[in-house]
Amino acid sequence: MTMPLFKSQRRVCGCDSDVVSRRLLGHASRFAAWMMAMLLGVLVGVPVGSNAASAQVIESIDAPDPKPEPKPEEGDDAEPDDSKKSDKTEAGKKEDESADEEEDEEEDADRYLAITGAVIHTVTAGDSFGKTILTKNGKIDQIGYDLDIPEEAERLDATGFHVYPGLVAVGSRGLLASPPEDDTNVYALNMTLALAAGVTTAVNGNSVGKMTYGSVDDIIVRRELFTSLKYSSRQPTARRKLREAFEKVRQYQRDLEAYEEEKKTDEDAEEPDNKWISGQYKTCLQLMKHEVTATFDANDDYDIVACCQLAERYNFKAVIKGATEGWTVASQMARAGVSAIVTPRTTVARDSRSNRPNGSSIENAAILHRHGIPLAIVPRTTSITLWGVAGTDLLHLAMEAAFAVRGGLPQDAAIRAITIDAARLLGIDHRVGSIEVGKDADFVITDGDLLHYMTLARWTIVNGRIVYDKDADSLFEHIRKGGDRDAPPPDDYWPHRLGAGQ
Amino acid sequence: MKREHVETSIRQNVEKSKNRRTGSATFRRIDLSRFRHFDVSTFRRLLVVVGLIAGTASGADPDDSGRKLAFRVGKIVTMDVNDTVVNNAVLLVHDGRIERFESAKDLAVPEGYRVIEAKKLWLVPGLVDAHNHTAGSLMDLNDMVYLSNPGLRTLETITPDNELIKEARSGGVTTVLLIPGSGTNLSGFGTVAKTGGESVDEVVVRSPGSLKIAQAGNPERFWFGVGRSYMNYNTRQTLNKAKDYHESWLAFERGDTSEKPAVDLYYEEFRGLFAHEYPVSVHTQIYQVVMTTIDMLANKLGIKTVLDHSTFDGFKTAPLAIAAGVYTINGPRQYWFDRSQRKMHGNAARWWQAGMHKLGINTDAPVVQEKQLSYQAAMACWYGWKPYDALRGVTRIPAEALMVDDRVGSIEVGKDADFGLWTGDPIDPRSSCELTVVGGKIVYDASVRRRF
Numbered sequence: 001m002t003m004p005l006f007k008s009q010r011r012v013c014g015c016d017s018d019v020v021s022r023r024l025l026g027h028a029s030r031f032a033a034w035m036m037a038m039l040l041g042v043l044v045g046v047p048v049g050s051n052a053a054s055a056q057v058i059e060s061i062d063a064p065d066p067k068p069e070p071k072p073e074e075g076d077d078a079e080p081d082d083s084k085k086s087d088k089t090e091a092g093k094k095e096d097e098s099a100d101e102e103e104d105e106e107e108d109a110d111r112y113l114a115i116t117g118a119v120i121h122t123v124t125a126g127d128s129f130g131k132t133i134l135t136k137n138g139k140i141d142q143i144g145y146d147l148d149i150p151e152e153a154e155r156l157d158a159t160g161f162h163v164y165p166g167l168v169a170v171g172s173r174g175l176l177a178s179p180p181e182d183d184t185n186v187y188a189l190n191m192t193l194a195l196a197a198g199v200t201t202a203v204n205g206n207s208v209g210k211m212t213y214g215s216v217d218d219i220i221v222r223r224e225l226f227t228s229l230k231y232s233s234r235q236p237t238a239r240r241k242l243r244e245a246f247e248k249v250r251q252y253q254r255d256l257e258a259y260e261e262e263k264k265t266d267e268d269a270e271e272p273d274n275k276w277i278s279g280q281y282k283t284c285l286q287l288m289k290h291e292v293t294a295t296f297d298a299n300d301d302y303d304i305v306a307c308c309q310l311a312e313r314y315n316f317k318a319v320i321k322g323a324t325e326g327w328t329v330a331s332q333m334a335r336a337g338v339s340a341i342v343t344p345r346t347t348v349a350r351d352s353r354s355n356r357p358n359g360s361s362i363e364n365a366a367i368l369h370r371h372g373i374p375l376a377i378v379p380r381t382t383s384i385t386l387w388g389v390a391g392t393d394l395l396h397l398a399m400e401a402a403f404a405v406r407g408g409l410p411q412d413a414a415i416r417a418i419t420i421d422a423a424r425l426l427g428i429d430h431r432v433g434s435i436e437v438g439k440d441a442d443f444v445i446t447d448g449d450l451l452h453y454m455t456l457a458r459w460t461i462v463n464g465r466i467v468y469d470k471d472a473d474s475l476f477e478h479i480r481k482g483g484d485r486d487a488p489p490p491d492d493y494w495p496h497r498l499g500a501g502q
Numbered sequence: 503m504k505r506e507h508v509e510t511s512i513r514q515n516v517e518k519s520k521n522r523r524t525g526s527a528t529f530r531r532i533d534l535s536r537f538r539h540f541d542v543s544t545f546r547r548l549l550v551v552v553g554l555i556a557g558t559a560s561g562a563d564p565d566d567s568g569r570k571l572a573f574r575v576g577k578i579v580t581m582d583v584n585d586t587v588v589n590n591a592v593l594l595v596h597d598g599r600i601e602r603f604e605s606a607k608d609l610a611v612p613e614g615y616r617v618i619e620a621k622k623l624w625l626v627p628g629l630v631d632a633h634n635h636t637a638g639s640l641m642d643l644n645d646m647v648y649l650s651n652p653g654l655r656t657l658e659t660i661t662p663d664n665e666l667i668k669e670a671r672s673g674g675v676t677t678v679l680l681i682p683g684s685g686t687n688l689s690g691f692g693t694v695a696k697t698g699g700e701s702v703d704e705v706v707v708r709s710p711g712s713l714k715i716a717q718a719g720n721p722e723r724f725w726f727g728v729g730r731s732y733m734n735y736n737t738r739q740t741l742n743k744a745k746d747y748h749e750s751w752l753a754f755e756r757g758d759t760s761e762k763p764a765v766d767l768y769y770e771e772f773r774g775l776f777a778h779e780y781p782v783s784v785h786t787q788i789y790q791v792v793m794t795t796i797d798m799l800a801n802k803l804g805i806k807t808v809l810d811h812s813t814f815d816g817f818k819t820a821p822l823a824i825a826a827g828v829y830t831i832n833g834p835r836q837y838w839f840d841r842s843q844r845k846m847h848g849n850a851a852r853w854w855q856a857g858m859h860k861l862g863i864n865t866d867a868p869v870v871q872e873k874q875l876s877y878q879a880a881m882a883c884w885y886g887w888k889p890y891d892a893l894r895g896v897t898r899i900p901a902e903a904l905m906v907d908d909r910v911g912s913i914e915v916g917k918d919a920d921f922g923l924w925t926g927d928p929i930d931p932r933s934s935c936e937l938t939v940v941g942g943k944i945v946y947d948a949s950v951r952r953r954f
């Protein structure tokens with residue numbers, strides 16, 4: 001189990017004292033925060049009134065932002081061993097950081113949640129029925145039959161429901177701030193709607209965050225995800241410059257290699273100049289060293305092919321966003337080893353002047369999948385809108401995956417494209433995307449098949465906390481209450497002006 | 503014998519059309535005015551005869567097997583009033599109409615039929631969208647010259663084989679009501695059209711299809727000072743004058759007066775509206791506006807009324823709407839976020855729960871792509887409606903609302919052979935439409951080129 005990222009994870013009294021105090025401190029009124037902590041402690045009767053405790057809160061806020069987490073290897077098969085390893089190193093680092101805090105942490109009781117009775121769709125290791133998932137301090141601790149559930153564990157009887165890993169949205173707008181921990185409104189309607197959609201992890205800008213409703217603790221999963229490259233036929237100059245930069249850096253690498261050989265025999269060998277390696281050159285070097293992954297926005301076949309050829313020639317990892325005509329050049333994409341983020345419902349009319357197949361195809365995802373290209377699915381609108389047209393935005397991420405099934409993508413691959421495959425593409429599959437021991441306890445518990453058009457989320461769980469409960473929230477509570485398709489209309493509290501006896 | 507029969511019916515039709523007010527027995531030149539009160543069946547039969555004669559003359563078999571199709575399918579969801587479903591069925595199509603359908607064990611395919619084997623597929627009536635703007639060109643669809651343009655007709659804009667209509671076929675949509683946009687208060691008369699066919703003659707089911715009124719909302723942007731009060735006044739004023747026009751013509755036609763009223767194209771098309779030959783499609787939403795629509799158009803003027811959109815809190819008027827017997831065609835908004843209660847209401851679900859069963863779904867294409875009509879129904883279900891009712895809401899109900907249910911909207915013997923072959927529940931976005939048939943012709947085949 002990893003330690004929490006922020007020391008202030010300690011939830012003093014079940015309410016978010018840290019959020020409150022953070023805001024106040026933003027206005028440099030540390031005294032008020034101290035008072036707050038005192039007051040809360042007194043009110044709830046938790047012994048936090050010591051100077052040490054409140055000083056600790058302040059200290060954690062003053063501390064610089066946590067460093068970006070080590071970037072795990074992505075794009076590869078991410079065997080369980082690998083993921084565990086990276087998890088451990090990460091945990092180790094954090095332990096070092098918070099070594100002085102060990103004692104305080106020990107005082108906290110472990111936080112357990114036991115989910116029983118549901119059909120568990122692990123995504124990576126098949127489905128099972130009758131097992132219990134036990135989470136401990138926000139991580140999946142055990143999955144199995146007849147587990148010893150600790151006395152103090154919170155229990156969730158999900159009999160008749162389906163547990164899926166929390167969905168991963170590889171694009172989002174308006175759910176998280178950028179960077180997420182700074183000014184995300186953790187009580188915003190958008191966050192609840194995302195949770196109702198089953199989305200627990202979402203990309204915002206160039207970082208990934210979680211829908212940690214009511215808390216900014218552990219909200220960040222990974223920073224500096226991708227390096228966005230422009231290599232479009234619409235910007236020929238930028239395209240040429242990028243190609244030249246790659247070529248120059250490759251020459252530098254050759255020179256460096258030659259120098260290292262030369263140094264063995266000649267002590268006076270001259271090291272190639274590297275002072276010019278900054279900006280775009282640095283990006284190229286990082287890419288060629290596989291330290292970062294590139295993204296390209298490319299939809300036309302010739303643009304996709306150009307990006308793939310660049311990635312192949314200079315041997316770097318790339319993600320093609322859009323890839324509308326990817327189905328026509330899937331073999332080139334597969335050879336270049338790129339991944340793709342697609343929207344199955346994209347409609348682009350066929351250009352009949354071309355002698356090649358072109359335009360959009362509902363089969364895009366299926367064809368790319370058949371060619372072994374790692375896929376993530378995202379709707380065209382990545383925000384959650386409230387203007388009334390349904391089913392085109394992030395609230396129906398699962399439905400976008402259903403449209404990929406319509407085009408021939410196998411059902412399990414479609415679910416993977418919004419869970420584990422999406423997480424792998426983002427390099428966070430060691431933490432989210434599937435139900436495996438050691439991973440984050442992020443689940444969406446639905447009343448049916450995830451890709452069915454009448455499936456609603458019943459509960460959503462993030463970091464082992466129930467953050468969305470359909471029956472406890474007014475948003476969707478009245479829809480199919482208790483699973484009843486003939487449920488009567490909800491009691492509205494507006495006056496019924498029309499019709500007698502209503 | 504058959505030919506004799508057809509010729510007799512032609513003769514009768516010719517006589518009938520001579521008696522019609524605007525009918526013309528011969529179609530020598532292109533004159534769109536002939537579509538006024540256009541009797542499509544006359545024209546269809548004429549076409550058939552021409553085809554037969556031409557076929558005979560060239561030595562081809564008059565019983566062209568292309569006109570005779572047999573579909574062997576896994577399931578026929580008829581959507582008729584008895585909610586009949588036939589499993590493992592055979593359906594015969596002849597001359598663009600449904601000739602017969604039966605369980606496969608009771609009906610052997612007769613000689614001369616081209617058999618289409620689709621034993622795993624569902625045969626579902628062609629979907630009907632009662633609110634569409636894409637069956638023609640978008641350029642001249644919504645001529646906003648004046649705030650009221652009831653003299654305009656979308657018939658002139660129809661482009662039978664346009665790209666958007668091809669897309670519609672791929673979603674199993676076979677009939678649409680092409681109406682002008684809602685940029686003006688009375689924006690003209692729509693056309694009920696098929697999505698398959700190569701000429702305007704072939705695709706038009708009825709023109710005028712309906713009168714389009716935009717009662718609030720978009721026309722408010724037309725010019726300063728255009729608000730709901732003004733538009734309601736304008737609608738009442740125009741419709742009452744049109745009613746007078748209709749009645750003065752009626753009086754003349756009955757012979758009550760020898761003084762022939764002057765023809766006024768501004769009011770001419772309203773005559774069918776008051777004769778209950780076609781309905782009015784009203785762009786109406788929000789409780790207050792829907793209430794006015796029902797009161798003003800259905801109750802006071804007594805015209806057949808279809809509430810298009812009827813979204814936001816429009817469902818609160820359900821008791822009034824049910825009493826007035828109007829149809830409701832929901833969409834493209836499928837939910838309403840009620841800020842005061844913090845609830846997500848499914849519009850269709852709330853109408854249905856309030857007892858409104860004359861309830862359909864639209865796309866308002868191109869707001870939502872026409873091919874996603876079934877997905878609109880799926881979304882209505884996600885927000886609380888039920889699949890079978892939703893399927894009825896995109897087939898029989900809109901056909902009834904448009905008063906074309908004698909021809910489309912369900913699988914019944916004698917009706918037009920308009921249907922789609924689906925890989926499963928047509929509401930489910932995971933099922934796709936594999937084959938679309940309009941008027942007995944295959945107009946979309948996913949195995950040739952899949953579009954959706």
